[in-house]
Amino acid sequence: MQYKSQKIAWYFFAACMGLFGLQLIYGFILGFDRMGYDVLHDWIPFNTARATHTNLLVVWMLTGFMGAAYYIIPQESGRELWSTRLAWIQYYSLLLVGVVAVVGYHFNIWEGRKFLEIPRPLDYLVVVNVLAFLLNLFMTIWKGKNKSTTAMVLFFGLLMAALLYLPGMYTFDNIVHDSYFRWWVVHLWVEGVWELIMGAILSFLLIKLTGVDREIIEKWLYIIVGFTFLSGILGTGHHYYYTGAPGYWLMVGGIFSALEPLAFLGMALYAIAMARRGGRNHPNKLALMWTIGCAVMSFVGAGFLGFAHTLPQVNIWTHGTLVTAMHGHMAFWGAYAMLILAMITYVLPEMTGRKLFKGWVPEWAFWLSNIGMIAMTGAFAVMGVAQVYMERKSGMDFLEVQESLEVHAFGLVLAASLFTLGIVLFIRNFCAYGRPNDEVLEA
Amino acid sequence: MLTKSAAKTFFLGGTALCSIAFVLLTMDTLAQFPDRSNQENMTPAVVRGNHIWTKNNCMGCHTLMGEGAYYAPELTKVMDRRSPEWIAEFLKDPERMYPGRRKMVKYDMFDPAEVGAEEAKKNVDDIVAFFTWVGEIDLNGFPAEPDLAQAPRAQAVDVAPSSNLAKAPVYFSTVCIGCHSVGGQGGQVGPALDGVASRLDAEFMRKWISDPQSVKADTTMPDLGLEGDDLEAILDYLATLKE
Numbered sequence: 001m002q003y004k005s006q007k008i009a010w011y012f013f014a015a016c017m018g019l020f021g022l023q024l025i026y027g028f029i030l031g032f033d034r035m036g037y038d039v040l041h042d043w044i045p046f047n048t049a050r051a052t053h054t055n056l057l058v059v060w061m062l063t064g065f066m067g068a069a070y071y072i073i074p075q076e077s078g079r080e081l082w083s084t085r086l087a088w089i090q091y092y093s094l095l096l097v098g099v100v101a102v103v104g105y106h107f108n109i110w111e112g113r114k115f116l117e118i119p120r121p122l123d124y125l126v127v128v129n130v131l132a133f134l135l136n137l138f139m140t141i142w143k144g145k146n147k148s149t150t151a152m153v154l155f156f157g158l159l160m161a162a163l164l165y166l167p168g169m170y171t172f173d174n175i176v177h178d179s180y181f182r183w184w185v186v187h188l189w190v191e192g193v194w195e196l197i198m199g200a201i202l203s204f205l206l207i208k209l210t211g212v213d214r215e216i217i218e219k220w221l222y223i224i225v226g227f228t229f230l231s232g233i234l235g236t237g238h239h240y241y242y243t244g245a246p247g248y249w250l251m252v253g254g255i256f257s258a259l260e261p262l263a264f265l266g267m268a269l270y271a272i273a274m275a276r277r278g279g280r281n282h283p284n285k286l287a288l289m290w291t292i293g294c295a296v297m298s299f300v301g302a303g304f305l306g307f308a309h310t311l312p313q314v315n316i317w318t319h320g321t322l323v324t325a326m327h328g329h330m331a332f333w334g335a336y337a338m339l340i341l342a343m344i345t346y347v348l349p350e351m352t353g354r355k356l357f358k359g360w361v362p363e364w365a366f367w368l369s370n371i372g373m374i375a376m377t378g379a380f381a382v383m384g385v386a387q388v389y390m391e392r393k394s395g396m397d398f399l400e401v402q403e404s405l406e407v408h409a410f411g412l413v414l415a416a417s418l419f420t421l422g423i424v425l426f427i428r429n430f431c432a433y434g435r436p437n438d439e440v441l442e443a
Numbered sequence: 444m445l446t447k448s449a450a451k452t453f454f455l456g457g458t459a460l461c462s463i464a465f466v467l468l469t470m471d472t473l474a475q476f477p478d479r480s481n482q483e484n485m486t487p488a489v490v491r492g493n494h495i496w497t498k499n500n501c502m503g504c505h506t507l508m509g510e511g512a513y514y515a516p517e518l519t520k521v522m523d524r525r526s527p528e529w530i531a532e533f534l535k536d537p538e539r540m541y542p543g544r545r546k547m548v549k550y551d552m553f554d555p556a557e558v559g560a561e562e563a564k565k566n567v568d569d570i571v572a573f574f575t576w577v578g579e580i581d582l583n584g585f586p587a588e589p590d591l592a593q594a595p596r597a598q599a600v601d602v603a604p605s606s607n608l609a610k611a612p613v614y615f616s617t618v619c620i621g622c623h624s625v626g627g628q629g630g631q632v633g634p635a636l637d638g639v640a641s642r643l644d645a646e647f648m649r650k651w652i653s654d655p656q657s658v659k660a661d662t663t664m665p666d667l668g669l670e671g672d673d674l675e676a677i678l679d680y681l682a683t684l685k686e
């Protein structure tokens with residue numbers, strides 16, 4: 001750490017840990033509901049638990065991206081953050097909006113559109129909040145000594161993410177219309193601009209951890225994000241097959257989304273190649289493990305499992321089944337959760353000065369969470385494929401099929417317990433580092 | 444070997460081209476929506492139904508057009524398998540219709556006992572109008588017909604005027620028929636009721652239908668709260684179902 005103001009990143013990461021933990025609790029409520037133990041139904045029905053689960057996910061990820069940006073941008077720009085005060089205001093208001101929204105879901109106050117459940121008045125607050133965040137970054141870069149590619153890509157990604165939030169704020173009386181623009185947020189985020197953010201954070205980590213020349217890393221960064229947009233923008237069509245849009249989307253969406261895994265494959269190969277090439281023997285091996293893990297698992301979850309149901313011939317059967325949930329979990333985990341955990345693992349020693357590079361706690365955190373997530377994906381896959389064959393292909397009754405899958409939901413909960421154990425260890429390790437301090441500032 | 448600035452050009456150029464193509468396709472798509480979704484049939488009732496759907500986040504359990512959650516039945520074609528009367532009866536208290544099974548939230552707005560018969564009927568009519576409209580959107584063939592179909596699927600019954608069912612009270616041919624069949628028409632959840640009057644005596648049926656759980660505590664036949672004329676009409680009809 002070089003600048004005092006970078007410390008604020010730690011508070012964002014701490015909030016991340018808390019929200020992540022809460023997300024998992026709601027995950028268990030969903031899991032138990034699926035097993036048939038819906039004892040909380042009268043207070044927290046499935047739709048409340050689900051909206052809370054996915055919104056906490058999105059909020060902790062945005063919080064994580066913001067923390068990462070508050071660390072990376074001053075570092076790359078060579079100066080203190082433009083306004084620490086603004087960053088604090090932004091921090092508290094973001095958490096407040098998140099908490100108010102989630103509490104509202106427990107009282108049937110929401111907008112009833114998956115992933116965009118936040119009610120309209122809070123949407124405006126999110127916009128103001130993000131504007132403050134972006135202004136802060138922009139001024140820092142503007143006044144900084146250098147404008148690195150990594151910082152620019154990160155900023156551009158965050159800016160685009162903010163702009164793409166806007167189409168989701170419109171609602172239309174025609175649901176076909178509504179759904180069309182919902183995907184501008186949901187798809188163009190995770191398969192577009194968030195990948196830019198991911199590419200930039202990975203580059204930053206690889207530059208720091210492997211010591212490979214910045215020029216080479218940043219060149220590949222451009223190529224990979226180039227592929228992302230080349231495939232991802234028109235790839236939005238894979239959500240337009242069966243939601244009321246014209247038939248040509250089957251062709252356009254099918255072809256372009258089938259190319260999307262290339263960007264993730266590129267990301268994985270790039271991370272592995274840079275790590276092998278790097279001469280530097282950075283002591284923080286764990287951070288490198290999470291970094292490479294992120295690149296590899298995102299290829300498996302988003303690239304491979306995304307491809308598995310992206311062709312229209314397949315999607316007509318799997319559309320809106322647990323197959324989608326299988327893909328959603330591993331993709332979010334690999335691409336974005338592991339990315340943030342990699343960033344946290346890298347910054348903690350830098351910020352606190354404590355060099356806890358070894359030990360069973362962080363190592364088991366890595367392995368248990370990953371093995372747990374792979375097992376969870378397996379449980380969702382079994383449920384999803386069985387649902388497709390029994391309900392969609394053989395025409396069996398929905399509830400009957402679901403009840404026959406309850407035993408696999410038990411498998412899901414077991415796997416989730418393993419996963420959660422890993423995350424608990426990660427959080428424990430986070431706490432073991434303590435708070436950041438100024439003594440570690442490098443001259 | 445590719446230089447960094449060439450890589451940057453590739454990124455910016457590719458992004459620009461794809462964005463332009465995407466915007467053009469979007470313009471064409473938006474122009475086709477009114478036709479594909481039969482926008483002219485979007486009555487005020489449909490719009491109100493849509494608001495009921497989103498305000499209560501029904502999408503947090505159900506899918507519609509394949510979008511939403513995977514916990515409850517896909518509802519795009521629900522009007523093909525359920526009659527409006529069945530839906531009205533179901534929404535009054537979902538747990539009563541499916542005792543002991545996966546739970547749906549009970550919404551007071553659909554329950555005459557909570558908001559009055561008129562208000563409840565209006566809300567049900569709105570949501571039914573919405574489902575009917577959704578069922579007619581051109582979805583490029585989704586949901587597909589099961590291609591390995593063996594199990595008969597639930598279907599709303601079109602009563603042929605000559606059939607035995609034509610004589611049944613409306614309540615019977617819309618609600619009971621969701622679970623029971625007569626003359627091969629109807630649902631498979633409960634036993635077929637052909638010849639039921641020869642099997643069961645009238646007093647038993649009265650007790651059974653007005654409160655099944657008092658006869659058999661763990662039965663999945665719902666207590667539909669039938670009484671008075673409705674009950675009598677149904678019992679009269681059942682009495683005609685002899686072997």
Ligand code: HEM
Pocket residue numbers: 114115186190191238239257258260261298302303305306307308309310311315318319320321324327328331332335336509510511
């Ligand atoms: C990190 C990147 C990704 C994440 C986080 C992600 C996550 C998700 C989520 C959460 C959904 C459910 C959305 C909803 O129904 O509202 C979804 C759907 C889908 N994803 Fe991804 N995804 C990613 C990348 C990909 C890629 C690269 C592909 C294709 C190769 C893909 C193909 C699909 C398809 C076809 C669906 C629609 C499933 C359906 O019809 O129900 N995804 N994804």
Ligand code: HEM
Pocket residue numbers: 024025027028030031034050053054057324325326328329332333337412413416417419420511512513514
């Ligand atoms: C304790 C562990 C977890 C359990 C038991 C769990 C369980 C579930 C369940 C049952 C659903 C609802 C599926 C349905 O509609 O029926 C769900 C949705 C979802 N969860 Fe989790 N989850 C857990 C952790 C996570 C994690 C760590 C992530 C992200 C990295 C995540 C991301 C999601 C997403 C994106 C959805 C929406 C999927 C879709 O719409 O297709 N969950 N989860």
Ligand SMILES: [Fe+2]
Pocket residue numbers: 187191235236238239
């Ligand atoms: Fe997508």
